[in-house]
Amino acid sequence: MLLFALMAGMVTWTGAAQAHGTIVNPASRAYQCWKTWGSNHMSPTMQQQDPMCYRAFQANPDTMWNWMSALRDGLGGQFQARTPDGQLCSNALSRNDTLNQAGAWKTTNVSRNFTVQLYDQASHGADYFRVYVSKQGYNPTTQKLGWGNLDFITQTGRYAPSQNISFNVSTSGYTGHHILFVIWQASHLDQAYMWCSDVNFV
Known part of the structure; x- marks a missing residue:
């Protein structure tokens, strides 16, 4: 309950018009950085303990504060045609480009069968979710997706x-x-969200 209270509090940062959602488990990259460091984002220990989040905060803190707002309008389901390689984790939003960077992102342990959880502050519903997993042999620490x-x-x-x-x-x-890659096609408008969550299959 504390988690969702914190989420609700974050709406004041972005305004209701920008409040949407993200995958909270396994945590999307921006959400993981905000959840871990949002209340301590000036800590000098972040650079050593979580270098990818450190780079993201240095490049654009708004990426984390607005973890619920990574949407694009009017794609008409043309996700692949309109999202270039190397820009999938940012949903081709230049302000979130650090989310595309290869590196040692923190992972969430999952088994071969797992549950994905979306938090949607505005309760839009979904036409559908598309779920992908990076191929065996792909290396998220050295390759953009x-x-x-x-x-x-x-x-x-x-x-x-x-x-x-x-x-x-x-x-x-x-x-x-x-990388768990999820596309959310929201129901209220033609809005598409795309996220990368780093997972460790155990």
């Missing part, structure tokens, strides 16, 4: 408006550090 690095896992059905949406994902054959 491109469409050719992804295995398509599943597309969900519709979800009614809710602040909290969860769905199960089943995979096989993955070990170690991978």
